[in-house]
Amino acid sequence: MEILERRAVITGIGQSEVGRRLHRDPLALTAEACLAAIDDAGLRREDINGLSTYPGGMVPGAPGFTGAGCTEVQDMLRLEVDWYNGGPEQPGQLGSVINACAAVATGLATHVLCFRTVWEATAQGGGRRAGIGTSGGKGFRASGFMQWTLPFGAASAANWIAMFAQRHFHEYGTTREQLAQIALNARKNAALNPKAIYREPLTMEDYLGARIISTPFGLYDCDVPADGCTAVIVSRAEVARDLRRPPIRVEATGSALRGRPSWDQWDDLTTMALRDAAAMLWSRTDLKPADVDVAELYDGFSFIALAWLEALGFCGKGEGGPFVEGGARIARDGEIPLNTQGGQLSAGRLHGYGFLHEACVQLWGEGGGRQVAGDPQVAVAAAGGGPLGGCLLLTRR
Amino acid sequence: MTDEPSRPRSRILPLVTPENEHFWRGGADGELRFLRCRACRTFVHPPAPVCPECLSFDLAPEAVSGRAELLTFTENHQPWIPGFDPPYLVAIVEIEEQKGLRLTTNLVNCATEDVRIGMPVRVVFEDVGDGVHLPLFEPAED
Numbered sequence: 204m205e206i207l208e209r210r211a212v213i214t215g216i217g218q219s220e221v222g223r224r225l226h227r228d229p230l231a232l233t234a235e236a237c238l239a240a241i242d243d244a245g246l247r248r249e250d251i252n253g254l255s256t257y258p259g260g261m262v263p264g265a266p267g268f269t270g271a272g273c274t275e276v277q278d279m280l281r282l283e284v285d286w287y288n289g290g291p292e293q294p295g296q297l298g299s300v301i302n303a304c305a306a307v308a309t310g311l312a313t314h315v316l317c318f319r320t321v322w323e324a325t326a327q328g329g330g331r332r333a334g335i336g337t338s339g340g341k342g343f344r345a346s347g348f349m350q351w352t353l354p355f356g357a358a359s360a361a362n363w364i365a366m367f368a369q370r371h372f373h374e375y376g377t378t379r380e381q382l383a384q385i386a387l388n389a390r391k392n393a394a395l396n397p398k399a400i401y402r403e404p405l406t407m408e409d410y411l412g413a414r415i416i417s418t419p420f421g422l423y424d425c426d427v428p429a430d431g432c433t434a435v436i437v438s439r440a441e442v443a444r445d446l447r448r449p450p451i452r453v454e455a456t457g458s459a460l461r462g463r464p465s466w467d468q469w470d471d472l473t474t475m476a477l478r479d480a481a482a483m484l485w486s487r488t489d490l491k492p493a494d495v496d497v498a499e500l501y502d503g504f505s506f507i508a509l510a511w512l513e514a515l516g517f518c519g520k521g522e523g524g525p526f527v528e529g530g531a532r533i534a535r536d537g538e539i540p541l542n543t544q545g546g547q548l549s550a551g552r553l554h555g556y557g558f559l560h561e562a563c564v565q566l567w568g569e570g571g572g573r574q575v576a577g578d579p580q581v582a583v584a585a586a587g588g589g590p591l592g593g594c595l596l597l598t599r600r
Numbered sequence: 601m602t603d604e605p606s607r608p609r610s611r612i613l614p615l616v617t618p619e620n621e622h623f624w625r626g627g628a629d630g631e632l633r634f635l636r637c638r639a640c641r642t643f644v645h646p647p648a649p650v651c652p653e654c655l656s657f658d659l660a661p662e663a664v665s666g667r668a669e670l671l672t673f674t675e676n677h678q679p680w681i682p683g684f685d686p687p688y689l690v691a692i693v694e695i696e697e698q699k700g701l702r703l704t705t706n707l708v709n710c711a712t713e714d715v716r717i718g719m720p721v722r723v724v725f726e727d728v729g730d731g732v733h734l735p736l737f738e739p740a741e742d
């Protein structure tokens with residue numbers, strides 16, 4: 204069987220200004236990132252004939268959750284596309300990139316501009332982070348999957364993911380001090396990333412002393428809403444040879460969904476849909492977890508990164524706590540450098556795309572002060588938690 | 601004296617439909633009801649038109665004992681919903697009659713320090729108006 208996604212490569216990346224409450228038009232952020240990515244690949248906008256995004260326009264959600272959709276970008280840049288894709292029902296945020304790989308591999312497009320814009324920091328303003336679906340006002344009734352959670356005040360992924368973490372703590376003895384390392388490691392890396400939102404040192408004491416959001420999660424287990432757009436160009440390998448950069452190869456993708464796609468019906472409450480996405484990824488390559496030089500794993504909540512570490516086989520099932528304990532293994536000079544840009548926990552919630560962007564930065568050796576030593580050749584980028592999950596294995600080889 | 605989390609002044613209610621009515625209104629009769637396949641006896645939740653095991657369309661509501669096991673929980677401290685003041689306990693419980701038959705709920709009549717994953721719980725209904733009786737759970741004796 205041909206692993207068809209290997210016909211796809213990444214040829215360029217771009218990112219807008221990133222920050223808290225930039226008060227900029229999300230479309231302006233989008234244009235900034237998209238044009239940067241097109242330029243980075245050495246392409247002109249006329250070369251782009253595909254578009255892909257998550258979750259796309261016309262999607263209700265928390266304020267600022269949807270920054271820009273395909274049709275808006277197509278119109279704004281007057282692109283002529285043969286293929287486009289946007290929507291929330293994908294294998295996580297990076298599902299939109301996986302779909303782009305499929306599009307170029309099958310010849311439906313040649314160069315796909317993939318993007319994700321968030322402006323949650325500005326949209327939420329000075330207020331608290333909103334619960335999902337809680338803005339309906341008097342007389343509002345919860346329907347769909349929210350009917351099973353909202354009446355009980357479980358209005359946020361913070362609650363849903365916290366219950367997965369709690370179950371993991373129960374079954375495997377995982378501790379808050381262990382989980383803290385995901386956040387502390389992210390902050391250390393963020394200190395070396397000029398675009399990261401929180402760069403000042405964070406101690407274990409700070410972590411444990413922070414206000415509780417939803418046990419076992421405290422403030423530093425939750426990512427920080429941001430404004431920004433990240434864009435990536437996915438190209439068909441055979442046309443990418445003469446472009447500006449050495450292309451990054453897509454070795455394998457993981458997009459599987461096997462269990463019940465729900466926050467509370469999932470069979471194993473110590474893992475999530477990412478379990479099967481990760482397993483699929485390894486079923487499509489001869490590479491092994493030990494071959495990976497850098498891991499950029501979704502940390503919308505700290506526990507999700509821990510679950511990805513386990514699911515991707517960087518440690519055994521249930522062993523995530525001891526694996527990250529002390530932080531040395533996941534440090535920039537450790538066994539598997541994790542979230543080298545600072546993750547969403549410290550660099551900002553760019554919603555999945557930040558991890559893919561950073562994987563490319565590291566493989567191209569452009570991490571500056573945060574660059575992983577030894578010329579990394581293989582990276583994994585993964586995004587999604589709960590019922591969403593998708594991942595890509597990328598190589599320079 | 602109690603550390604028991606508070607009960608909300610107001611809740612967001614579910615939209616009751618013909619498909620979910622048995623679940624949201626069963627508490628009026630003191631019953632926790634789920635759809636059950638008449639062909640293979642599998643409970644199906646959330647409600648679906650077809651049995652996921654045998655693909656029969658012959659499903660009907662049936663009451664369960666209301667006994668369950670606490671699978672996991674969280675004590676929420678963040679105010680998400682006006683009138684639903686933290687802290688409160690959110691839990692996932694598994695109904696005794698069938699492995700995997702689960703729901704998200706609130707754990708009530710229980711101090712946070714007494715919560716143990718794996719503990720037996722039983723349903724108590726909260727009448728929240730509009731004929732809706734939310735199934736909440738409280739500690740039960742072994």
Ligand SMILES: [Zn+2]
Binds near residue numbers: 641652653654656
């Ligand atoms: Zn059946």
